[in-house]
Amino acid sequence: MGELSGYRRSDGRWGVRNHVVVLPVRVAAAAAARAAVRGLPGAVVCEHDWNGASDDPDRDTVIRTLAGVAANPNVVRAIVVGVGGRDEEVPDLAVRLGGDVEYLTLAELRGTARAAEAVRPRVEEALRLARGQQREPMPLDALSVGLECGGSDALSGLTANPALGVASDRLVAAGATTILSEVPELVGAEQSLARRAVSPEVGRRIVELIAAFETDVRTLGVDVRGAQPTPGNIEGGLTTIEEKSLGAAKKAGDAPVSGVLAYGERPAVRGLHIMDTPGHDIESVVALAAGGCQLVAFTTGRGSPTGSPLLPVLKICTNSRTFRRLSDDIDLDAGVVLTGSETIASMGDRIYEALLRTAQGEPTSAERRGNREFALRRVARRSAPRSLVRVGA
Amino acid sequence: MPAERLGFRRPMGPAGARDRVLVLPSVVCAGLVAERLESDVAVAVPHQHGCLQLGDDLVHSADVLAGLGANPNVAATVVVSLGCETLQGRRLAESIAAGGRPAELVVIQSVGGTAAATAAGEALVEQLYTRHGGRARESVPASDLLLGLDAGDEPLADAIAAEAARRRVGVVRAGSSRGPEVHPELAAAGAQVIVSLVPEEQAPVGFALCPVIAVAADGDLHAALTDDFDVVPGPRAVAAVAREILDHAGRAFDGEPTCAERRGSREFVLRRLAMTL
Numbered sequence: 266m267g268e269l270s271g272y273r274r275s276d277g278r279w280g281v282r283n284h285v286v287v288l289p290v291r292v293a294a295a296a297a298a299r300a301a302v303r304g305l306p307g308a309v310v311c312e313h314d315w316n317g318a319s320d321d322p323d324r325d326t327v328i329r330t331l332a333g334v335a336a337n338p339n340v341v342r343a344i345v346v347g348v349g350g351r352d353e354e355v356p357d358l359a360v361r362l363g364g365d366v367e368y369l370t371l372a373e374l375r376g377t378a379r380a381a382e383a384v385r386p387r388v389e390e391a392l393r394l395a396r397g398q399q400r401e402p403m404p405l406d407a408l409s410v411g412l413e414c415g416g417s418d419a420l421s422g423l424t425a426n427p428a429l430g431v432a433s434d435r436l437v438a439a440g441a442t443t444i445l446s447e448v449p450e451l452v453g454a455e456q457s458l459a460r461r462a463v464s465p466e467v468g469r470r471i472v473e474l475i476a477a478f479e480t481d482v483r484t485l486g487v488d489v490r491g492a493q494p495t496p497g498n499i500e501g502g503l504t505t506i507e508e509k510s511l512g513a514a515k516k517a518g519d520a521p522v523s524g525v526l527a528y529g530e531r532p533a534v535r536g537l538h539i540m541d542t543p544g545h546d547i548e549s550v551v552a553l554a555a556g557g558c559q560l561v562a563f564t565t566g567r568g569s570p571t572g573s574p575l576l577p578v579l580k581i582c583t584n585s586r587t588f589r590r591l592s593d594d595i596d597l598d599a600g601v602v603l604t605g606s607e608t609i610a611s612m613g614d615r616i617y618e619a620l621l622r623t624a625q626g627e628p629t630s631a632e633r634r635g636n637r638e639f640a641l642r643r644v645a646r647r648s649a650p651r652s653l654v655r656v657g658a
Numbered sequence: 659m660p661a662e663r664l665g666f667r668r669p670m671g672p673a674g675a676r677d678r679v680l681v682l683p684s685v686v687c688a689g690l691v692a693e694r695l696e697s698d699v700a701v702a703v704p705h706q707h708g709c710l711q712l713g714d715d716l717v718h719s720a721d722v723l724a725g726l727g728a729n730p731n732v733a734a735t736v737v738v739s740l741g742c743e744t745l746q747g748r749r750l751a752e753s754i755a756a757g758g759r760p761a762e763l764v765v766i767q768s769v770g771g772t773a774a775a776t777a778a779g780e781a782l783v784e785q786l787y788t789r790h791g792g793r794a795r796e797s798v799p800a801s802d803l804l805l806g807l808d809a810g811d812e813p814l815a816d817a818i819a820a821e822a823a824r825r826r827v828g829v830v831r832a833g834s835s836r837g838p839e840v841h842p843e844l845a846a847a848g849a850q851v852i853v854s855l856v857p858e859e860q861a862p863v864g865f866a867l868c869p870v871i872a873v874a875a876d877g878d879l880h881a882a883l884t885d886d887f888d889v890v891p892g893p894r895a896v897a898a899v900a901r902e903i904l905d906h907a908g909r910a911f912d913g914e915p916t917c918a919e920r921r922g923s924r925e926f927v928l929r930r931l932a933m934t935l
Contacts, residue, residue, distance in 0.1 A: 293861035296923035314927040348861040376885035377921045416742045449935045487713035492935045497742015545709045545934040567742040570772045591771040640706035644933040651833025653847045
C-alpha cells in the first residue's frame with residue numbers, strides 16, 4: 266500500500282484532515298469562540314486554560330505551541346480569537362509557520378457577544394472553503410506520525426510498542442517522519458537511542474535531553490517515583506521507570522535517529538525524531554500537533570479514550586483483556602501477539618496499514634467519539650498560593 | 659438593604675447560591691465523559707490536570723478539587739476517573755464524602771469505556787439531584803454568604819471587605835495572586851459568589867461553579883469590553899462602588915445571572931505549580 270491522499274496546503278505541506286479550528290489565545294476569549302461555533306458541525310474549538318499573563322514565564326512556550334497548532338497541516342484555516350494587545354503574537358507566528366489564519370479580538374469588537382457574531386461568518390466561510398477542497402494523491406514522505414503511549418502496562422514493551430516500532434521503521438524507510446515523544450519515559454534508554462543517532466551531534470543532544478530532564482526533576486526536590494510509574498502502570502505490572510522506559514522506547518523501532526526537537530518544534534529533515542514532551546499524554550499530543558504531525562499512533566495498556574481536536578489518534582492496545590473491555594475506545598489489539606496469532610512483525614504491518622487507512626480518512630475510535638482533549642505544557646516552577654485569608658462574619 | 663438572602667439550604671453549613679450536581683473529572687482524560695454529563699442540573703469542569711503531577715502541585719490540585727465538592731453551590735458530586743491517573747479519582751470521591759458531602763464515582767477503565775461511563779454517570783447525576791438538589795430557594799441569613807475576593811491590595815478591595823463586614827457578609831481573600839486560577843481556590847474555601855477586580859490588561863473570566871461579579875478598571879481595554887463587566891466604577895468614590903458591588907453580589911446570590919453567566923463564560927482554571935512529568 267503506497268498510495269496516499271491528502272489536502273495540499275499552499276506552502277507544499279499536506280494535511281490528512283481538513284479542520285476548521287477556532288483558537289482562543291486566552292481563557293477569556295473561550296466563551297466567544299464557543300458561541301461562534303455553536304450549531305456549526307465541523308468547526309472545532311481548541312480550549313485551554315492559559316490566562317495570558319504578560320509576566321508568565323511560560324509565555325513563549327505557550328505562544329509557540331498555539332501558533333504551531335494553528336499552522337498544523339490538518340487545519341484548513343484557523344480563526345484565532347484574542348483579547349487584544351500582545352495576543353497577536355500567536356497569529357503572526359502562525360502565518361510565518363505557513364498557516365492560513367484569521368485574527369479577531371474582543372477589544373476591537375467590543376466584547377464577547379459582538380466578537381462571537383463576527384467570528385461566526387468567518388467560520389462558515391472557512392467551512393465552505395473546506396468542503397470545496399478535494400483530496401489529491403499525496404506522497405508518503407509528506408507524512409509525519411507521532412509515537413505516543415499512555416497508561417502503559419507490563420505488556421507494552423512486549424506487544425504494542427515493538428509492533429509500532431516495526432510500523433515506524435516502515436514509515437521511515439518510505440521517507441516519512443516519525444516522532445517519539447515523552448522524555449520521562451526514555452530515562453534509561455538514552456544510550457541505546459544515542460548510538461542510533463545519524464551524527465555524534467544528534468547523539469549528544471539525545472543524552473543531553475534526558476540528562477536535562479533528570480536535572481529538572483532533582484531541582485523540583487521531589488521523588489520522581491511519586492509520579493512515575495503511575496498507580497495505573499503499577500497495577501498493570503510495571504515496577505520501575507527504567508522498565509517503563511525500555512518498553513516505551515521500542516515504539517521507535519530500529520531506525521536511525523535524525524534529530525531532537527524542542528516541545529512543539531517542527532522537524533527540519535525527514536526520518537525518526539525525538540521530541541521533548543512530558544508523559545502527560547494530552548500535553549504531549551498537542552506538542553506533536555504543534556510540530557506538524559498529521560497523525561498519532563498511541564499504544565495503551567490500561568486503556569485511554571483520549572484523542573485530539575487536530576489529529577486522528579490511532580489507539581493500539583497491549584493486551585486483549587483491556588481491548589475487549591474498552592473496544593469502543595481502542596482501534597487495534599496487539600495482545601494477539603501473545604497468543605501467537607500474529608507476530609511482532611505481522612502486527613507491525615497491520616498497524617502500518619491502519620495508519621495509512623487513517624491518513625486516507627478512515628475515522629479512529631477517538632474521532633468517532635468526539636474526543637478532543639487539549640492541554641498546554643507549563644514548565645515554570647511556581648510557589649504554592651499563600652493561604653486564603655478569611656475576614657469578617 | 660436586605661437582611662436576608664434567598665439560597666439553597668444544605669443539610670450542613672451555609673446555603674448555596676446555585677444548585678448543581680458537580681461533575682468532577684479527576685484527570686484530563688476523563689474530560690469528555692464529564693462534558694457529556696453536563697445538563698440543566700449538572701455542571702462539568704473538564705481540566706488539564708491529574709496526570710503525572712508531583713509534590714505540592716499534586717497536593718494543591720487534589721485539595722482544590724476535593725474542596726469544590728464541599729462548596730455550598732454544589733448539591734452533590736460525581737467524580738469521573740479514568741482509573742490509571744496520578745490524582746486518583748477514588749480517593750477524591752472518598753475525601754469529599756468524608757467531609758459529609760454526597761459524592762459518587764465512575765471509573766472509565768472499570769465500567770468499560772466512554773459509552774458505559776457516560777451511561778453510568780447520567781444515572782448517578784439524576785439519582786443525586788433527585789436526592790440532594792432541586793428544592794426551592796429559602797430565606798437564609800445574610801451571613802450565609804461568603805464572598806470570594808479575587809483582587810490585589812487596591813483600596814477598592816479593602817472597601818469591599820469593610821462594606822461586607824457592615825452587612826455581616828463573610829469575605830475570603832486570595833493571598834498572593836489573582837485571576838481565574840484563584841476562583842477554584844476561593845470556591846474550595848466555601849465562597850458562593852466571587853467578586854473579581856480585573857487587572858487593566860486582562861479581560862473578565864467567568865467560573866463554572868460560582869457567579870463572578872466582574873469589576874472593570876480604568877483603561878482602554880476595559881472601556882471596550884464594558885458589556886462583559888457587571889460593575890464599571892468610573893470616577894466614583896470607592897465606598898459607593900463597594901456598596902454597588904455588595905448589592906450586586908447579593909442579587910447574584912439570590913439567583914440573578916451575572917454577565918459571565920449570561921454570555922456563557924463558565925471557565926475552570928486550576929493553578930499549575932510545577933511541570934508535569
